[in-house]
Amino acid sequence: MALTNDIIQQQLQAKFGDQVSNFAESYGMLSFEVPKELNLKVLQFLYDDAELQFRFLTDLQAVHYPNQVGRELAVVYHLHNMVDNVRLRFKVFTDIQKPDVYSATALYASANWMERETYDFFGVNFVGHPNLKRILNVEEMDYFPLRKEYPLEDQSRIDKDDEMFGRG
Amino acid sequence: MSETITHTHIKLPEGSIEKQTTTLNLGPTHPATHGVFQNILELDGERIVAAEQTIGYIHRAFEKLAERRPLYQITPLTDRLNYCSSPINNMGWHLTCEKLLGLKTPKRVDYLRVIIMELSRISDHLICNSIVGVDSGAYTGFLYVMQYRELIYEIYEEICGSRLTTNIGRIGGLERNFTAAAFEKIEKFLKEYPAVLKEFENLFMRNRIFMERTIGAGPITAERALNYGFTGPNLRAAGVDYDVRVHSPYSSYEDFDFNIPVGTTGDCYDRFLVRNQEMWQSLRILEQAYKKVQEFKGAEAEVFHADVPEYYLPEKKDVYTKMEALIWHFKIIMGEIDIPKGELYFPIEGANGELGFYLISDGGRTPYRLHFRRPCFVYYQAYEELVKGGMLADAVIVMSSLNLIAGEMDA
Numbered sequence: 001m002a003l004t005n006d007i008i009q010q011q012l013q014a015k016f017g018d019q020v021s022n023f024a025e026s027y028g029m030l031s032f033e034v035p036k037e038l039n040l041k042v043l044q045f046l047y048d049d050a051e052l053q054f055r056f057l058t059d060l061q062a063v064h065y066p067n068q069v070g071r072e073l074a075v076v077y078h079l080h081n082m083v084d085n086v087r088l089r090f091k092v093f094t095d096i097q098k099p100d101v102y103s104a105t106a107l108y109a110s111a112n113w114m115e116r117e118t119y120d121f122f123g124v125n126f127v128g129h130p131n132l133k134r135i136l137n138v139e140e141m142d143y144f145p146l147r148k149e150y151p152l153e154d155q156s157r158i159d160k161d162d163e164m165f166g167r168g
Numbered sequence: 169m170s171e172t173i174t175h176t177h178i179k180l181p182e183g184s185i186e187k188q189t190t191t192l193n194l195g196p197t198h199p200a201t202h203g204v205f206q207n208i209l210e211l212d213g214e215r216i217v218a219a220e221q222t223i224g225y226i227h228r229a230f231e232k233l234a235e236r237r238p239l240y241q242i243t244p245l246t247d248r249l250n251y252c253s254s255p256i257n258n259m260g261w262h263l264t265c266e267k268l269l270g271l272k273t274p275k276r277v278d279y280l281r282v283i284i285m286e287l288s289r290i291s292d293h294l295i296c297n298s299i300v301g302v303d304s305g306a307y308t309g310f311l312y313v314m315q316y317r318e319l320i321y322e323i324y325e326e327i328c329g330s331r332l333t334t335n336i337g338r339i340g341g342l343e344r345n346f347t348a349a350a351f352e353k354i355e356k357f358l359k360e361y362p363a364v365l366k367e368f369e370n371l372f373m374r375n376r377i378f379m380e381r382t383i384g385a386g387p388i389t390a391e392r393a394l395n396y397g398f399t400g401p402n403l404r405a406a407g408v409d410y411d412v413r414v415h416s417p418y419s420s421y422e423d424f425d426f427n428i429p430v431g432t433t434g435d436c437y438d439r440f441l442v443r444n445q446e447m448w449q450s451l452r453i454l455e456q457a458y459k460k461v462q463e464f465k466g467a468e469a470e471v472f473h474a475d476v477p478e479y480y481l482p483e484k485k486d487v488y489t490k491m492e493a494l495i496w497h498f499k500i501i502m503g504e505i506d507i508p509k510g511e512l513y514f515p516i517e518g519a520n521g522e523l524g525f526y527l528i529s530d531g532g533r534t535p536y537r538l539h540f541r542r543p544c545f546v547y548y549q550a551y552e553e554l555v556k557g558g559m560l561a562d563a564v565i566v567m568s569s570l571n572l573i574a575g576e577m578d579a
Contacts, residue, residue: 027267027512056394059513059524059541078513078526078541082394082408085415089513110397113549121231136224136578145232152236 003051003084005030011052015045020090031089039075039092040102046079046088047107054079054088057104060114062122064096066148072096073122077104094124096147103129121146189217192560196225200564202299203574207551207563214560219552223545227578234538238503239265239479240339242538247333249542250576253292253519255284255324255336260516263418264525265339268510269479276464276471277341278420282457283354284327284336285419286450290361291320292519293401293443293450296571300440301372303568304381309371316364319357326350340480341473346461358455365447372440382436386554386566393434396553397546400521402570405442406434412517423460424453436562436569443571478505503533520544520571542576 008030012020020042022033034042046054059078066072071093080087094101103126104111115126116135123144126132134141143150195206204225210218230245237245246257259281266273273281294317298310321331326349328336337343372378388398393406403410409428413421429445431438464471473480477496486493499505509531515524521543530536547570554570555563 026510029513031511057397058515058522059526059539061526061539063528063537076526078524082410082415087513108397109392109395110546110549113545114397117545134224136227138224145229150232152232 003081003086005086005088008052008086008088011049012042012045016042029087029089031091033091033093036075036092036094036101039077040104040107042090043077043079043104043107052081053083054081054086056080056082057108057110057114058087060104060111060118062118062124062146063091064122064147068093070095073099073124075101075118075124096123099124100127101125102127103132105129120144123147188212194563194567196222200303200567201572201574202568203572205548205572205574205577207567209555209560209563211560216555216558216560216563219555219563221548221551223548223574223577225578226574230540230579231538234535237534238500238505239507239535240500241503242535243337244333244335246540247335248575249540249579250292250518250520250523250544250573251332252295252573253288254332254334255288256292256516256518257523258334258336259285259419260514260518260523260525262337262339263516264512264514264527265479267514268512268527268529269339269476269508271340271474271476271479273341273419273474274471275420276461276468277473279423279457279460280342280346280472281337281419282421282424283454283461284324286454286457287320287323287354287357289519290447290450290454291317292571293447296520296568297372297440297443298368299568300382300436300565301378303565304378306371306375306378309368312371313364313368316357316361319353319361323350323353323357326353338473338480340476345470345472354454354458358451358458362451365444365451369444373444379437381561381565382440382569384433385436385558385562386569387433387435388550388554389434392550392553396550398521398550399543399547400518401442401446402434402439402521402547404428405431405438407432412515412522416515418514418516424456426452436565439569506531506533507535515541518543520573520576521547540579542579544570544572545577545579548572548577 005025009023019038020032020034024031046052058080061076063074073094073096075092078089092101101124103115115129118124119132120134120137121144190211192209192211194209195201196204206222208220209216234242243258243261246261247254249257294313298313301309324334325331326347328334388406390406390408393403407430409430411428426449429442431442481500482493482496487497507529509529511528513524513526515522523543524541526539527535528537554566
């Protein structure tokens, strides 16, 4: 029987109950939300379960939503089940004041640099990471450039109307 | 550490401990790295005991830049990821946008895109494999095949006007139809290239020196490769038949008949063989695509883009004479089109692995967030495991056979 998004959702709800939430399907990919304390448990469950077999970490990065107070940073995991060829995505939200998220490096060797990159650009502190330091930016940098409070252009410029360029 | 050496030529500071290993910097501007990244190797004689990679020397903040650009202006950024096969990146980006917009491109456009993508896959594999040759001491193959990479670049030139950073295609199709000269050059390529590839193969495949240098160098098992996030030829060399073109087809790849070559040991020799075999498969796809394109007759043969006035620039002659066309032209160029809300991850088979675009749009004119899953960024972290315990000379050859492109790693 082919693995469908419904089956994945049922399995997760049977295991974690209401703690996994916000199930949605966009462009055919199942996505949901996991509390940050549970991220490793969910990853491990998806990895170990004989039916689910999500054993390939495709991508890991973060998104900054400055308007969601208390859950500003979202760490996004993309997993792939190569046997049934199904992908899924889940998000872990964290407070920007205390951006501690458990590291997935013990389960996926590939998470090492992906988490370093996420730390480098968003300042997510991956607890348990063996070597959490900047990877693409210089080590002396003291801010996290992909956060939304750092606009791309000098804000003191007055010769340009920001409204004309999409984002005010 | 039996005796303390009393007569040394180097005066060490008082109290320092004699170091037993040598530290060697391979890179960032070393001829063997073929790109700007650094490997700090710890050597015991000629054996590698530890390695550390430093990357980020050409980081250009593409993800941040993309947050301020309308969709069509992001294409030139993708050129500069894997610059050995930029058309694949361009197409991947256009396909991502089209998926977000829910666009369907005509079949002819899909086939023309397949032609472009397979040509660039060949040129990428050609460079990678011939560089493996250079790093193992065989320069001839590299010089010999350059001529045909040049022919591929000429084909790009016929199609879009540029060679390396191509900015090829548009959202919804291509910027112009293939010219007769482009088809002639593709035909020439299809006719001449098989013999060249055969000869290139003869130079290396059963070459004793080449085999002894590459067999057993930097091997990886399928489990470790998957755990490290390997994709593309490097994963297939380890024995996993995963190819995005087959598993989640895009641009009508399901219409083509081809095989996925796999290796067994995941060492440099298998990676070489897999790439080599993939070039033959790309040739097969190219031939089929060329035939399919030739089957379109009459008005159908003139189709090279979908009908999407919001994203596809109107013809210049209309811009000069028609008010509506002029308005659309300005709206597109100034980036005043609102992108629909959505969140998607779109993977394509890049020349060195799964290239993914994770795009979040909040309904504004620019992406809210764009992340590139760059295959060689992900698998380069396995480098230490691949070279540890090996010889220094192997470290160089492993690096080139992984097909590491600095532009893609650093984004």
